[in-house]
Amino acid sequence: MRFAPIPQALPAIVPFIGAEEMERRRGAPYIARLGANENGFGPSPRAHEAMIAAASEAWKYGDATSHELRLALADHHAVAPENIVVGAGIDGLLGLLVRLMVAPGEAVVTSDGAYPTLNYHVAGFGGRIEKLPYRDDREDLPALLARAAEVEARLIYLANPDNPMGSWHDGATLTAMLDDIPPGSLLLLDEAYAEFAPDAALPRIDPNDPRVIRMRTFSKAYGLAGLRIGYAIGAPALIAGFDRIRNHFGVNRIAQQAALAALQDGDWLDRTRQNVADARDRIAQIAADNGLTALPSATNFVAVDCGGDGAFARRVLGALDRAGVFARMPGVAPLDRCIRISCAPEAELAVFAERLPAALDAARQS
Template sequence: MTGPRLTPLAASLPSDVPFVGPELQEREMGRPFAARLGANENVFGPSPRAIAAMQEALPEIWKYADSSNHDLRAALADAMGAAPDQIVIGSGIDGLLGTLVRLLVAEGDAVVTSDGAYPTFNYHVTGFGGTLHKVPFRDDREDLEALLTRAAETDAKLVYLSNPDNPMGSWHTGAAIEAALDRVPEGCVLCLDEAYIEFAPEGTAPRIDPEDPRVIRFRTFSKAYGLAGARVGYGTGARALIRAFDKVRDHFGMNRPAQAGACAALADTDWMTDVLSRVAGAKERIAEIARANDLTPLPSATNFVTIDCGADGDFARRVLTELVQRGVFVRMPFRPPQDRCIRISAGQPRELDELELHLPDALAAARRASPL
């Protein structure tokens, strides 16, 4: 008996996944992390009103969720200055990216992204047989000019831009993105991933007419709203594209309490203000810890700080490994020259104590293994 008769595309796909989760690493190490600073989660958690709303919704969890996501779409439409039919809800940006790629990218279609940008986007493109064209970062930022030039050259269906950017924490101004829109080639959609936008300085979000067919923008409750485990993301775009999601999405796929939680989280602006200030404080402390160890923290418009370890990728990987072995979960960029850095999420004070405690030893151990 042979194996399953996968489609040629499915058979060709690798089995490796974009990210190894911290729980998996913990089981392999046989102990939990003392500091969970690797997944850019919001360790300060969601609004207590979101928790309360989900708690209240639990007794009705025997019901399927509203398949049209009416209440949440209405609230988000309001927040985004859009109409409800310009909003699509999905299980996080990850899920929405998969559906977007499925709608636009057939086998062999060109897609453009930055070399070292969000790997889950690439995972979906590869998963649907698209051809990825990668443009290098420039000055540790995604290179808007080069991305759009490559999109035109390759007749790309999609061009991916995260703003602010993960894993570098860098960003473009909203004005720069607005100006770039005119360079999006006909028939190409700019996929604007704004997962971290709430952390960014005023003016980082471009003002875009939701009906503009050149762009679809994605945001999430997983980062600033502290609801990564709830799986709620949303896209804003032109009606014709948003409507197309209904052709293939899992209509009853949303968790019911999660939608109630997202609505409540969205409404609690005081909590958001508080979270942003705590995140800013944690980032400042991470930067201080980095500088105290003669490392260079990069400017960040996100909830993490990317730290230049001052040497090559091998050295940074060694630092990362040493930190992980000491119970400090962090991640790092995959591609040179950005892989000279490690990436540390804003953590609780006790977690940053762990970082402060272990970073000198981790660096020393890394230097012993690969002398500079």
């Protein structure tokens, strides 16, 4: 089998092994699902009703332009529909953006330990990833900008709030940063966790600013990860580019209806924010009870510093896994002193609380 040169040269790796696959490998289901930053508080009941209603129309293709949802999103963000493209989750949109912007051999700048799926897509289209270390558990904005200028990066990836650390930059800092983006570079602002962040962490950006594209998702705050729906906000000329390459009928009908209903239920979103804030506190308390430090978080997860090196945290993670707790951890030092625990309902956090001490003991003794 001879593939085209770019895929031929790719390693046969995947960015993430999913929870179900890990369950099959360990031979039992997890008791606490705290590894994928899913939202166990669930979607709005109105979104649930919309799914039920849309199931009756599953024989119809979805609207290729996600028209109603785009109008609602435009209204929600006070932008024009032409500023918005809906896609099959941020993962899908990341792939399209890389394809749209990055020719083989061109560079994309990101942080070492940041979202692996971005790196997967960049490699997948023959691009070159340039990684900068985090600085004090945050992405290092000046360093990213300097490297982007140096390597003539086509994209600068920045998640705010950050995954996997949960940290964030002030919105004002990000807004100011726009003027330092090198010509020819586009800032890719991954705002998957934006709805959990304090207002001050969100930059004010002109939607028509051609220097930046923002990505949002219904997978996190809106609790619809399984439906695969997200969107990007950017200048109309950039957004229109997606229409040249996207899979036009790729956003499923149930997802479009559910997302629309979820967006319209602001009360549920407020409730989710509160639930998530409470769960963050609970995780921090569990950490403290075990002599560990929870890092501040503006997301629906908490990076818990296990107080050792990466090998130690990996042993903790392994022991938790054996005890039925699914969690993940950052991939590189020094971030990998932490494990990453998703906010979840109390039933699951209680399992984590109960099983963490033994996992720490096991990690210390091996």
